[in-house]
Amino acid sequence: MTAEEKRVVLDAADLHSSLRDPLLDSMNFLNEIVNRYPRAISFAPGRPYLGLFEPSELDRYVGRYTAHLRDDLGFSKEQVHNNLVQYGRTNGHIGHLIARTLANDEDMHVPAESIVVTVGCQEAMILVLRALFASPDDVLLVADPCYVGIGGAARVLDVTMRAVPESEDGLTVASVTAAVAAVRAEGRRPRALYLVPDFANPSGHSLAPDVRESLLELAERENLLIIEDNPYGFFVRQGTARPTMKSMDAGGRVIYLGSFAKTCFPGARLGYVVADQLVAVPDGERVLLADEISKIKSMVTVNTPSLSQAVIGGMLLEHDCRLREANAPSAAFYRDNMNLMLDSLRKSFPADGGTRWNSPDGGFFVVMELPFPADQRALAVSAADFGVLWTPMREFYLDGGGDRAIRLSCSALAPEQIVDGVERLRDFVAAYART
């Protein structure tokens, strides 16, 4: 035998079953497709626009944060050093700054101790699912189509999911009620509902305030928890911002997930969970759900890099813990981009051409129906021959669907790229429809 032949070859069938689920390819697909076609104009990734952040300012933010530790919190020189370079508290150092920001921006008043700082919102999902789901009979309800990160996290942890189909206007109380009843009829327990109430990824839908209210009542009635994920809330295109479900949540049913990837900068990978629910533990005590989540986190990443926390902490301080105001220029950029994309679509695609698209109130995403299946083959032609990328909507469906739809994101593009990209898309659709 040669040296190569001596080496073990593992069998994919012996690895965890999630690895054979297409869901787990989605994130890498979305993150890496851009690298495969570097010259294409990409409506694929929901990345923030690079013009909004300057890496040369990193040092200043760290300085701003350490000054806060020293001057506002009375840290000694050694404690400051410790806070920056050493292993830190599992749930993070900047919960108090995040709590202040949530109070200012969202009128959401939660104790700093209920906040778990995480490595991006993705870790928040893994931690919350792991804490809440105890058996295969506990079911996670998710809007269908849905963000791939929650589905993938559930698959990695063997959490049972049930798709709740979105209507043309997004999730409805009736469809959630029906899903809850179906889960109970199977003898299972509907444990939590995951949703993005503002400018959902991928559909762009938002929930009206009365739908939010009704879903909170339903959660109360059905003993359901709600996992509210809010990465895009600041980026309103038309109308005004709606209240988060967490800020309306008198019953304590909402676990809130946040992210600084879009509002500060993605390279810090900083997210958080607000888990202010009480848990009755065996010795009769009551502890915060955040403290239970902390135990899981200690075994997933131990703690979030202190460096990332220092940078984001410095940015929050710089903006006096008012991120919505600080993001006004970003919100304007994304609003102008989406308006330009919708305008360009209207100019390029005739009303009777077999295409249509929605007009979300904000966020990063527009969904467009094509007159043919929007599959990997179509994407390959679009990328290679027309130099334009998009995401097949079928990637986002648990139970199938969206076969002719694509997701268009304009968040990472300059205006001239949007105009050019939509023209390329027009040419691709016209040519491919004829094949």
Place this chain on the structure above:
Amino acid sequence: MTAEEKRVVLDAADLHSSLRDPLLDSMNFLNEIVNRYPRAISFAPGRPYLGLFEPSELDRYVGRYTAHLRDDLGFSKEQVHNNLVQYGRTNGHIGHLIARTLANDEDMHVPAESIVVTVGCQEAMILVLRALFASPDDVLLVADPCYVGIGGAARVLDVTMRAVPESEDGLTVASVTAAVAAVRAEGRRPRALYLVPDFANPSGHSLAPDVRESLLELAERENLLIIEDNPYGFFVRQGTARPTMKSMDAGGRVIYLGSFAKTCFPGARLGYVVADQLVAVPDGERVLLADEISKIKSMVTVNTPSLSQAVIGGMLLEHDCRLREANAPSAAFYRDNMNLMLDSLRKSFPADGGTRWNSPDGGFFVVMELPFPADQRALAVSAADFGVLWTPMREFYLDGGGDRAIRLSCSALAPEQIVDGVERLRDFVAAYART
């Protein structure tokens, strides 16, 4: 009902069962006990000494890294910016620098593509366990006593574990062979063995080169994988460094876990996996295990903060990818510290006083037997009345044991604290033995 009474209280019995396992309290216990007794001298946490890193150098390391991207890799200004601030490749940006470092330091030659950069070594454990363990019948063998991070990760993922008792000299081939046979007799599959061959946490034991060789042969014979974790390998106290099992691994049985927490700085939370095994996937192709692990990572943290990678990348470049040499001053510091602790123990504890301790060849940890149970009550008295902290060894046993033993770490202390701390320990042991 008052507003407070209206709020849901969750029942701990409905949460994931790992949360009721004492294992999951261990990491927080170890990380936070220091905060509870800020004036005590602490032999508890295995933290690196703070004197070895200067936060004011952060900016210089980032600069060194970006110069490398620009000058050595030919990145454009936009690509450099992208690399620092944007979402990045799931498996990381600095695999090539880590591969170079492993070749220089460990004579370990692996392709950069087989390296997954992780948020600390803890994420590496979660990812590897999730990829490899497909069913409750797949069993993870762990040395007993063992690092709490691997046990906790296994519990979080519902991975079945079996303890392999360590002898006075550490893990033996006979005990692993017996454990493999016992697992098979239960109709289960021994899937992987986790070990720290150099200066193990908590026992301080190291495996002799012939034991490493025999364990590799056993892995081959029994179709077992070996998860080698090597956080302390540079820190030799006496004798010379032993070869890593990965560098001896002709059969490709070893998955190697590394960390920059002790050798660069912990605040970056940077670790990695070397997973150069091939996996036969259903379509007949063969892919790297690192690519399979990447899919899991995309659903756990998406990617490792680019900021942390830039800092550690800059440090690796600064030291010409030779971290062993760069760590010579740290190794000398830890060697002197452990020598001083062993000397102090000899001076303070009489040979017939019912105490004994081991003399590890390196690393951070010494294990000491006391003449009474080293439980939480004893620790509370030691901390409150004598101002000295240590870790009960029972924290590290899966199947019970170590009831009278404590782990002493001297890695984070200055010399005068070690002398003072051992005297406090002497006074505590003398007083507590009389109660």
